[in-house]
Amino acid sequence: MTGPGPSPGLLDRRLLFVTGKGGVGKTSVASALGMLAAQHGKRTLVCQVDAKGDLSDFFGVGPLAFTPTDVRAGLSAMSMDTEESLKEYLRLQLKVPLLSRIGPLARTFDFIATAAPGVKEILTVGKLTWEVRENHYDLVVVDASATGHVVGQLGSPVAINDLVKVGLVRNQTDWMIDILTDPARTGVVVVTMPEEMPVSETLELIERLEDETDIDVASVIVNRVLPELFGRGEETIFDRLCEPDARELLGAEVGSGVEAVLAGAQLAVSLRRSRVPHLERLRDGLPDGLPVLYLPFLFSRSHGVRATAQIAESLGEELGF
Amino acid sequence: MARRRHQPAPVEGLEQLCAAKEVLVSTGSGGVGKTTTAAAVGATAAAQMGIKVLVLTVDPARRLANALGMERFGNVETRVPHEAFVAAGADPQGELWAAMLDTKQSWDDLIRLHAPDAATRDAILANPLYQNITGKFVQSHDYVAMERLYEIHTSGRYDLIVVDTPPTRNAVDFLDAPERMADFFSSKLLRWLIAPYSSRVVGFASKPFYSVADRILGTQFLEDIAEFFMLFQTMYDGFVERARAVTELMGSNQTSFLVVSTLEVAPAREAEYFLELLSARRHHVGALVLNKVLPEVLLDRDGTRSAKALAKRSPELADALTGGLGLDADVRHVSHVLGEIGDRYLDYQVVAAREAEQRKELSEVPDLVLSVPYFTDDIHSLERLLNLGEQLW
Missing domain, CATH: 3.40.50.300 (P-loop containing nucleotide triphosphate hydrolases)
Structure with missing residues (x-):
């Protein structure tokens, strides 16, 4: 966890890795975080690490590339491409003069990346930390790998340090590790939702991050929290309304569709209720002091930029903006 | 196909x-x-x-x-x-x-x-x-x-x-x-x-x-x-x-x-x-x-009408029901419950309708489509x- 002093505000960090179990809405939260930061005047980059990701849909733009695209004021988005990252690295860092001399890079790259452990990971993490180091952006939000692989990704500079004893890569990993392990600059955001597997994976991931890396967990974001329908004591009223005489009375007032409406309400109540134990297990299992943010389930038709804006708004409220 | x-x-x-x-x-x-x-x-x-x-x-x-x-x-x-x-x-x-x-x-x-x-x-x-x-x-x-x-x-x-x-x-x-x-x-x-x-x-x-x-x-x-x-x-x-x-x-x-x-x-x-x-x-x-x-019950057209009526007329309905059923409850709570039931039905209906559309699109290729509630x-x-x-x- 963080060292002495309070943790910096989520958006005051420089590099946020957003991860979570598949299907919890990792990408939508990452794009909303980016949008919110940009709205608050931060030059922001959102980067999708998974090439097959759909980040562009969340900003309502066309396909993204390694070179960042401006998606709105102060907000850029890019898609990680490790081969491009390698080329950039060779050009900028090693000052390799004639790229053509390296030979058929595309073909050799695949081999190296597959054969040498952590190469793809380091090229990803290296590019992201580089953007931070060079101050190209105030905040870099990473739509990172899912829980299963993110520890390996974040731990890659250290792993490479252990494996590669000499060479230029070795010199490079030091500053990456500096940025990654500084809680004032880097944090992991774990997205989850109140269901069994996502909660279990979240707790496991946070434990692994703490055991296996020195990277700070900045926040847990619980996505798709279903609304509580009734206040204190109101559930008894609802139960009473579900009884035959009440149904009849209601039907006479608002039509026969009331049966469907009551069935729907019962479903809504039981769905909400079924989530409660998972939320409790999550809260009980998380380290003390780790901020938890809640985002409501979006009952919306849209799932593009409009939905991203709605999530950004909810996030802003949760963060006290 | x-x-x-x-x-x-x-x-x-x-x-x-x-x-x-x-x-x-x-x-x-x-x-x-x-x-x-x-x-x-x-x-x-x-x-x-x-x-x-x-x-x-x-x-x-x-x-x-x-x-x-x-x-x-x-x-x-x-x-x-x-x-x-x-x-x-x-x-x-x-x-x-x-x-x-x-x-x-x-x-x-x-x-x-x-x-x-x-x-x-x-x-x-x-x-x-x-x-x-x-x-x-x-x-x-x-x-x-x-x-x-x-x-x-x-x-x-x-x-x-x-x-x-x-x-x-x-x-x-x-x-x-x-x-x-x-x-x-x-x-x-x-x-x-x-x-x-x-x-x-x-x-x-x-x-x-x-x-x-x-x-x-x-x-x-x-x-x-x-x-x-x-x-x-x-x-x-x-x-x-x-x-x-x-x-x-x-x-x-x-x-x-x-x-x-x-x-x-x-x-x-x-x-x-x-x-x-x-x-x-x-x-x-x-x-x-x-x-x-x-469930399909969320797509019921009559349900939509009733839900809208509930959401719109909840205070007035609450008065009638509290008396009619002899409810031992604050009328404002009854009104809130009725309004909430109507609103949530409409909320879930939006999602159910989008999913029904999605289901139709997905069902074009396979012979067998099985749904689990x-x-x-x-x-x-x-x-x-x-x-x-x-x-x-």
Whole structure:
């Protein structure tokens, strides 16, 4: 966890890795975080690490590339491409003069990346930390790998340090590790939702991050929290309304569709209720002091930029903006 | 609609599918209930059809393992005890076996089985890169899952094998894994790269590459890699042969795919993509299984009207009801309850309508579309698994 002093505000960090179990809405939260930061005047980059990701849909733009695209004021988005990252690295860092001399890079790259452990990971993490180091952006939000692989990704500079004893890569990993392990600059955001597997994976991931890396967990974001329908004591009223005489009375007032409406309400109540134990297990299992943010389930038709804006708004409220 | 090579008659039910096929591959994006679906299909096939079934899963939740009557899955195939079925109220005609894919363990087994001699075997197992490569690479999960499937299928130990695929974002990686591995071992590139280290003579053509690679990674490291792949070369023929065989099995009429999804936006898009891809490659899509489907009652048109009336007239209705039913409650609370019921119905209807649309689009390709209602809890008992299986049957 963080060292002495309070943790910096989520958006005051420089590099946020957003991860979570598949299907919890990792990408939508990452794009909303980016949008919110940009709205608050931060030059922001959102980067999708998974090439097959759909980040562009969340900003309502066309396909993204390694070179960042401006998606709105102060907000850029890019898609990680490790081969491009390698080329950039060779050009900028090693000052390799004639790229053509390296030979058929595309073909050799695949081999190296597959054969040498952590190469793809380091090229990803290296590019992201580089953007931070060079101050190209105030905040870099990473739509990172899912829980299963993110520890390996974040731990890659250290792993490479252990494996590669000499060479230029070795010199490079030091500053990456500096940025990654500084809680004032880097944090992991774990997205989850109140269901069994996502909660279990979240707790496991946070434990692994703490055991296996020195990277700070900045926040847990619980996505798709279903609304509580009734206040204190109101559930008894609802139960009473579900009884035959009440149904009849209601039907006479608002039509026969009331049966469907009551069935729907019962479903809504039981769905909400079924989530409660998972939320409790999550809260009980998380380290003390780790901020938890809640985002409501979006009952919306849209799932593009409009939905991203709605999530950004909810996030802003949760963060006290 | 895509043309299919096998199965001239449409698949009418899961039982027919389980009877006709030897391998069912459960695919879909993360979090859609792929593992649970595979387990439910396997358990139900064993219980109802009197056949010997193996569920080969990747990373089951502990409670799912418990549901199958086991503390924990192991890499070894284990029979789900007959008593577990009896306790779940079933009288199984067949046998259910389960195994988990432990990537590292499976790789070690593979090396032990196929290494040409003890020295090569030990050298590979001791290679510092071996553990890294076999343990950490997603591709290596995919590949070894295929190897394992192939080994089990050719052993003839089971009538039906239900495979849960690794949680890759891209299900195609799974299908392509054997071929990619074979390509990799047969590539000229690999030989070219290994050559200087085996002959200790750096070829003229490859010199610039090595000097750069050495500067980046360090010579020792490249030598370690080279040693590792030279050792692997000795098993080259076996890899290529098995890769071809398992690719053939995937495309044969013994194999069918279950595409599992929910109707949420992202998983549905993934499922759509995968359905198209399987058709294009002429794989057999046995069924589309849709999990967490919201009930049709949410799409009721009369319901919409009543919900709107409730939301709009809640204060006035609350007055009438409180009196009419003799409710012992504050009228404002009654009003809130009524308004909330109406509003939430309309909220859920928006989602249900979007999902119905999505379902229609997805249903165009497969013969068989099966829906599983939204369970409010996860499935942790064999009884519930069998229950789910029966709904799919």
